[in-house]
Amino acid sequence: MKKYYISTFGCQMNFHDSEKISGVLNAEGYAEAGGPSDADVIIFNTCSIRQKAEQKFFSQLGKMKAFKKRNPGLKIAVAGCIAQQEGDRIIQKAPFIDYVIGPQNINLLKDFILNEEKAIATQDNPYLQDTDLPAERADTVKALVNIMYGCNNFCSYCIVPYTRGREKSRAAASIVREINELSQKGFKEVTLLGQNVNSYKSEVDFPGLLERIKKIEGIKRIRFVTSHPKDLSEDLIFAIRDYENVCEHIHLPLQSGSSRVLGLMNRKYTYDEYLKKILTIRKEIPDISITSDIIAGFPQETDEDHEETINALKEIEFDGIFAFKYSQRPGTTASLMEGQIEDAVKSVRLYEILDLQNKITEKKNKYLERTTQEILIEGPSEKGHDKLTGRTRTNKIFIAPLHDGKKPGDIVSGLVTKANRHSLYGEFV
Ligand code: 5AD
Ligand code: SF4
Numbered sequence: 001m002k003k004y005y006i007s008t009f010g011c012q013m014n015f016h017d018s019e020k021i022s023g024v025l026n027a028e029g030y031a032e033a034g035g036p037s038d039a040d041v042i043i044f045n046t047c048s049i050r051q052k053a054e055q056k057f058f059s060q061l062g063k064m065k066a067f068k069k070r071n072p073g074l075k076i077a078v079a080g081c082i083a084q085q086e087g088d089r090i091i092q093k094a095p096f097i098d099y100v101i102g103p104q105n106i107n108l109l110k111d112f113i114l115n116e117e118k119a120i121a122t123q124d125n126p127y128l129q130d131t132d133l134p135a136e137r138a139d140t141v142k143a144l145v146n147i148m149y150g151c152n153n154f155c156s157y158c159i160v161p162y163t164r165g166r167e168k169s170r171a172a173a174s175i176v177r178e179i180n181e182l183s184q185k186g187f188k189e190v191t192l193l194g195q196n197v198n199s200y201k202s203e204v205d206f207p208g209l210l211e212r213i214k215k216i217e218g219i220k221r222i223r224f225v226t227s228h229p230k231d232l233s234e235d236l237i238f239a240i241r242d243y244e245n246v247c248e249h250i251h252l253p254l255q256s257g258s259s260r261v262l263g264l265m266n267r268k269y270t271y272d273e274y275l276k277k278i279l280t281i282r283k284e285i286p287d288i289s290i291t292s293d294i295i296a297g298f299p300q301e302t303d304e305d306h307e308e309t310i311n312a313l314k315e316i317e318f319d320g321i322f323a324f325k326y327s328q329r330p331g332t333t334a335s336l337m338e339g340q341i342e343d344a345v346k347s348v349r350l351y352e353i354l355d356l357q358n359k360i361t362e363k364k365n366k367y368l369e370r371t372t373q374e375i376l377i378e379g380p381s382e383k384g385h386d387k388l389t390g391r392t393r394t395n396k397i398f399i400a401p402l403h404d405g406k407k408p409g410d411i412v413s414g415l416v417t418k419a420n421r422h423s424l425y426g427e428f429v
Contacts, residue, residue, distance in 0.1 A: 009044075081159065
């Protein structure tokens, strides 16, 4: 039996694309290898959102030359965003690579492996939204589900519109069919994936899609990522408020607290407009958790702009953030802007952002001590064999000792006895 090994970098979208690659290869009679050394096919599913992610892949790729020398029959594929961006340049750089396949074309990978010596697919795929590949999911409780692909926003720093193409929404009926099947297999939670779920459009809009999914028996929790602040509608806020199985958590990337920088980023909202949406969300759903993304050291960002980001973090008090140093991505408009910021300055700004947010996150988690939360148990905890881990509806990690046969997939009450910035600890009650 032939074996494959997948090495995945980057976001949930890539993680789920890898699940589909697994599903397709399993259906073809392949098995998953324990590691790259006993594989007949190695697939790198790559990320190019920041330079760091790219470097991780290129350092792994270096080792592949020796692998191929030892086993000339080995096939190596590069998929994901670097594949899309680099195309045949990857094969020129590393001739031992057999296939280069962009995120819109993973449906072709199986045919390449079976029938082609060497092949490249980076073309636009107009049928992507109608191509439902069978995913082999790593988890048994929660599942990722694509609702749309690509992005039309062209934030000036971002490579995604170039690597994943224009927005394409899946038909609501096929999304509902997939989630029905997941429910029948025992899944309890779905996370709907799109670069900007608020611009989802088929026969229904995004709140309309939630309205259909919420009726699916057995799906206790619905999450979604990512929301673009400019498209966040009142209807969505009401859906989170009113639909019992839509979780009280929203990831709403702010990127910067300076309206001037937001303009340079082409985000299409000002800080005041963003804040107004936050206030509406919190008015309608007081216990919601709100998380965000921040970029430190965007071109032309001054100390004053940075201070505005710091003030925004203090004013909003997110439950958590992902923060990154701005990374110059070839082909994006920001990469050509004057006033690129020195790395040392970016590092200081990032440190200040993270240091402040760590304190806020810890404080917000501590508010939850002595409260009871609804927990969906996900599996054994890394903190010990005698513990289980799960999440609150607000997406916070909850860890507790085994209790009364409670098991992954159960929805239970959890009393929080202790909290730090990473997790909540407690007991099942
Ligand atoms: N540099 C730094 N961070 C970036 N992101 C996207 N592109 C870049 C870049 N060039 C961040 C944004 C986005 C998240 C997924 O990654 O904050 O919301
Ligand atoms: Fe990138 Fe902006 Fe699209 Fe998000 S919305 S993927 S940050 S271009």
